[in-house]
Amino acid sequence: MSDERVDPPLLAGERETLRAYLDYHRATLAMKCQGLSDEDLRRQSMPPSTLSLLALVRHMAEVERAWFRRVINGEDIPLVWSDQNDYQVAYDASASTRSEAFGAWQTEVRHARRIEEQAESLDVTGHQVRWGKDVSLRLVMLHLIHEYARHNGHADFLREGIDGTVGA
Template structure:
């Protein structure tokens, strides 16, 4: 695995630090999937779990899309893989390719970065219908860092089970 991740700043301001940690975790998931075939990316962890690296990539595309585009930007758009709003559909990567999933994920990351950079401050809010609450961009960025951190832990185990690669 090539580790091209950029360490977050030691003395950055709040926004710079949140942005850097989010990008660090995005890069970690990319690193954990580097160099694998579609079949390896679709390999399940262990019965009965259906969790795969490709499913995690697809899930994170949905997470990025939901929190930045739908919540903060207020866009009325469906999920990437489910017109019915079923988040579980993304985890089923059995008919997916790495190229398709990574392109969708990168598209959503690009939108997320643009939305965050154009926001006047971390205090910008959007409505989260599942919670029935307005949430700040600050909370969204922290939530995404949390979500990536959890799933990068899953990715560690999945990658080790595929080819024995550990670390980072």
């Protein structure tokens, strides 16, 4: 995955716009981690929180897998970091490395892109077991944009605390 961010188009169809905003937010998270050591990436925000940049990358690997592969594609697979379906495990990045976390995240992003590209329309549905409801690919893409945007706000503060870097 490229760390280069490309601004979403100002005039485009719904699907192209959603895809572009999702990729923009994915690239933003990668950008926030750029140039940092594994130790910096594992640096936690403040006790008792285990939140770190590496934890966010691990969490977003889970989010990508859960929504695209498990919900939309209906794959019966465990989470990336927990075979007990415990989403909180991803936040413990204390023994993780950039290579491990980014490798898992980039793999899940590739799967997500493939699933989205192969879907006939944004109206394709999958079943969200946790909600007991069917959801559309459109909702999944919007949900991931929201999830990335929220966590990229956290990433802003984490990065500033590591080396003072601020900005988009």
